[in-house]
Amino acid sequence: MKMWEEAPQTEIFGIPVYTFGLYCLVGALCAVVCIRILCGELKMKKGTAWVLSLASIVFGLVFSRLSYCIVRLIGDMIGGGGVLPVSFWFRLSTGGWSLYGMIFGVFIAARVTAAITKEPKRRLLDIVSCALPLAMAAERAGERLFEVFNISRSIPDGQFPANTFLAVHDAVYGDNYIATYDYCAVAAVILFLLLVFTLTRGRTREGDVWIMFMILAGAGGAILESLRYDSFMELSFVRIQQAAAAALLVWGVIAAGKRVNGDRKRLFTAAAISLPITIGAVIGIEFALDKTNLSHVLLYVLMVIFVAVPVVLGLKLLLGGREKGKEAA
Amino acid sequence: MKLSVRIVLAVLCAALIVSMPFFLSSPNLLSEAEMDIQMGGEEDDNSLDFGRLLFPSAMAEDAEGGHFDSEDIDVDEPTKLSIPESWVLPFDFTVPPEPDPDHFSENGYEDQSIRVRVETLRLFDSNVNVAYVEIASPSQLRTAIDNRDHPVSQIAKANNAVIAMNGDYYRKDSNNKFFEIRMTKALKVGKNLSKSFDTLVIDKNGDFHVFVLSDGLKDYKEKHMNDISNAFLFGPALVKDGEIVVRENSKYMYAPNGKDGRSAIGQTGPLSYVMVLVESHSKNSEGVTHAELAQIMYDLGCIQAYNLDGGNSAELIMQGPSPDVELLHYKGNHEANYRNQSDIVYFATAVPVEERK
Numbered sequence: 073m074k075m076w077e078e079a080p081q082t083e084i085f086g087i088p089v090y091t092f093g094l095y096c097l098v099g100a101l102c103a104v105v106c107i108r109i110l111c112g113e114l115k116m117k118k119g120t121a122w123v124l125s126l127a128s129i130v131f132g133l134v135f136s137r138l139s140y141c142i143v144r145l146i147g148d149m150i151g152g153g154g155v156l157p158v159s160f161w162f163r164l165s166t167g168g169w170s171l172y173g174m175i176f177g178v179f180i181a182a183r184v185t186a187a188i189t190k191e192p193k194r195r196l197l198d199i200v201s202c203a204l205p206l207a208m209a210a211e212r213a214g215e216r217l218f219e220v221f222n223i224s225r226s227i228p229d230g231q232f233p234a235n236t237f238l239a240v241h242d243a244v245y246g247d248n249y250i251a252t253y254d255y256c257a258v259a260a261v262i263l264f265l266l267l268v269f270t271l272t273r274g275r276t277r278e279g280d281v282w283i284m285f286m287i288l289a290g291a292g293g294a295i296l297e298s299l300r301y302d303s304f305m306e307l308s309f310v311r312i313q314q315a316a317a318a319a320l321l322v323w324g325v326i327a328a329g330k331r332v333n334g335d336r337k338r339l340f341t342a343a344a345i346s347l348p349i350t351i352g353a354v355i356g357i358e359f360a361l362d363k364t365n366l367s368h369v370l371l372y373v374l375m376v377i378f379v380a381v382p383v384v385l386g387l388k389l390l391l392g393g394r395e396k397g398k399e400a401a
Numbered sequence: 402m403k404l405s406v407r408i409v410l411a412v413l414c415a416a417l418i419v420s421m422p423f424f425l426s427s428p429n430l431l432s433e434a435e436m437d438i439q440m441g442g443e444e445d446d447n448s449l450d451f452g453r454l455l456f457p458s459a460m461a462e463d464a465e466g467g468h469f470d471s472e473d474i475d476v477d478e479p480t481k482l483s484i485p486e487s488w489v490l491p492f493d494f495t496v497p498p499e500p501d502p503d504h505f506s507e508n509g510y511e512d513q514s515i516r517v518r519v520e521t522l523r524l525f526d527s528n529v530n531v532a533y534v535e536i537a538s539p540s541q542l543r544t545a546i547d548n549r550d551h552p553v554s555q556i557a558k559a560n561n562a563v564i565a566m567n568g569d570y571y572r573k574d575s576n577n578k579f580f581e582i583r584m585t586k587a588l589k590v591g592k593n594l595s596k597s598f599d600t601l602v603i604d605k606n607g608d609f610h611v612f613v614l615s616d617g618l619k620d621y622k623e624k625h626m627n628d629i630s631n632a633f634l635f636g637p638a639l640v641k642d643g644e645i646v647v648r649e650n651s652k653y654m655y656a657p658n659g660k661d662g663r664s665a666i667g668q669t670g671p672l673s674y675v676m677v678l679v680e681s682h683s684k685n686s687e688g689v690t691h692a693e694l695a696q697i698m699y700d701l702g703c704i705q706a707y708n709l710d711g712g713n714s715a716e717l718i719m720q721g722p723s724p725d726v727e728l729l730h731y732k733g734n735h736e737a738n739y740r741n742q743s744d745i746v747y748f749a750t751a752v753p754v755e756e757r758k
Contacts, residue, residue, distance in 0.1 A: 093425035119402025167427030
């Protein structure tokens with residue numbers, strides 16, 4: 073079997089395999105185990121875990137590839153250099169996958185599974201939302217294998233976190249770079265623990281964990297994608313992955329708002345207003361990072377503060393709705 | 402749900418997961434694969450390829466990667482330098498052997514595989530630094546890319562360059578109409594190539610091919626893609642097939658008719674080249690126009706010559722016997738700081754360290 077030499081490879085029992093694919097295997101395996109355990113814990117019908125797992129893998133892969141190919145197609149059309157043939161979309165070993173496409177595909181998988189098994193779709197979305205961060209962590213850890221991806225914003229000599237485990241050291245040139253993929257992988261594991269804890273505590277409404285995932289993964293992604301510097305999935309100066317993360321955050325906050333009524337409507341209005349302000353601020357900070365000499369640490373602190381506003385308001389909407397539900401009960 | 406159905410689902414899950422290391426090669430489209438697709442190539446029959454099943458016709462055009470007969474350059478006399486076959490460097494980004502400290506002179510370097518001599522000429526009221534280079538094998542003319550951008554001197558040092566100069570800016574441009582290849586690795590191979598720029602192609606024989614406004618490039622690419630070692634998009638073309646490329650009222654690139662620092666590379670014969678760096682923004686060197694640079698390259702005996710990135714980006718550097726001391730370092734703009742670059746063109750020795758006496 074022909075292997076692309078450019079991609080990192082390893083051997084298992086003498087068989088050459090792609091190392092990145094191996095990381096994805098580990099991530100998918102962990103995610104399936106997680107789905108299996110949670111379906112058992114939440115007393116889902118027998119077989120639901122397998123339907124959900126299979127659908128998640130299939131839809132995750134399909135939407136991941138589809139998203140990449142569509143972005144690539146648009147980029148090619150804008151660039152005017154001719155588009156890749158449609159056959160490329162099906163040549164899976166060439167590389168070209170989108171993490172956020174995968175997330176969207178898994179959401180679709182939960183809905184399809186709900187239709188097949190007649191289980192509540194929001195509860196299934198909760199379950200896949202817990203499993204997703206495990207796949208994300210492994211995928212991100214796998215991306216650091218690629219030198220061309222493992223490029224992040226540089227850290228000036230002597231400045232934190234240069235020469236710590238939070239930085240990647242380039243031995244050839246002696247430079248330090250932010251270890252973005254490590255941050256992403258660790259953030260995903262923390263998100264997994266948080267969501268599983270929330271779901272298994274037993275005080276959530278169906279769909280709360282899914283919305284939490286969207287808010288937190290979206291917010292984290294919007295910031296972490298900014299640390300990258302590898303031109304992966306860019307249309308002009310727009311980083312598609314970062315825009316997709318922002319869209320996830322917006323979707324999460326709106327979904328949280330749609331679950332409240334009465335006196336909490338004002339909180340939802342505040343959250344809704346904070347979204348365009350935050351997006352505008354993040355765009356402004358991105359320009360400041362690229363075009364000015366302002367302290368990057370300061371700018372990132374500002375970015376975290378701005379992004380935290382809709383996150384806090386969104387989670388408050390969820391939490392408030394949950395308490396209200398408890399009182400009614 | 403029946404146990405048998407659950408087992409089938411579990412087996413399908415396991416099969417999909419286990420298959421991942423065989424087809425998930427990279428998050429991004431691999432440039433190697435992109436070139437293969439652009440050329441209409443096919444993967445091995447055993448590889449996972451749904452495209453072939455669904456779109457057989459789209460995959461059927463096999464690239465005509467036949468043998469290339471040099472037509473552009475009249476090759477009369479072989480180079481005087483020769484090396485054993487086992488010393489020949491590969492056409493990839495392998496870092497070549499370090500230059501031998503004992504083989505440097507005050508203005509050059511010479512060993513069994515490479516001969517470099519640098520001199521400064523006074524032409525057009527400017528300092529014109531010329532490096533005359535002869536090599537034993539084509540792969541000693543090399544390029545390096547640096548995804549993180551560094552000064553030319555650092556990239557040159559990291560790649561054990563004997564002599565190096567800046568490459569072109571467009572490697573990093575998002576326009577996919579460009580044709581950019583480095584050490585046989587396709588960085589950009591747009592199907593519809595830009596007709597606004599000149600392209601320099603270097604083949605695996607070390608011969609230059611200049612395409613004015615990329616005319617003829619598409620045909621050349623289709624026939625000889627596998628014979629190309631490097632391709633640059635900057636320009637303009639300065640000399641083509643032994644004639645100066647004349648452009649009336651040129652508006653090509655930045656300030657074509659203004660006096661500025663310039664860098665250019667040309668071929669003077671089989672495996673013989675010149676690298677030229679014209680200084681500017683100093684009291685005694687005002688720089689040259691594109692037309693003047695073309696005249697310089699022609700007078701130096703170039704059969705083909707091509708302008709690379711100029712102004713603040715233009716640099717020519719030669720490492721010295723000590724790794725920390727540069728023997729020569731010229732820059733296009735005396736007033737500017739060194740600019741970080743994403744690629745260089747350089748020449749390397751092929752003499753293995755263990756073969757040195």
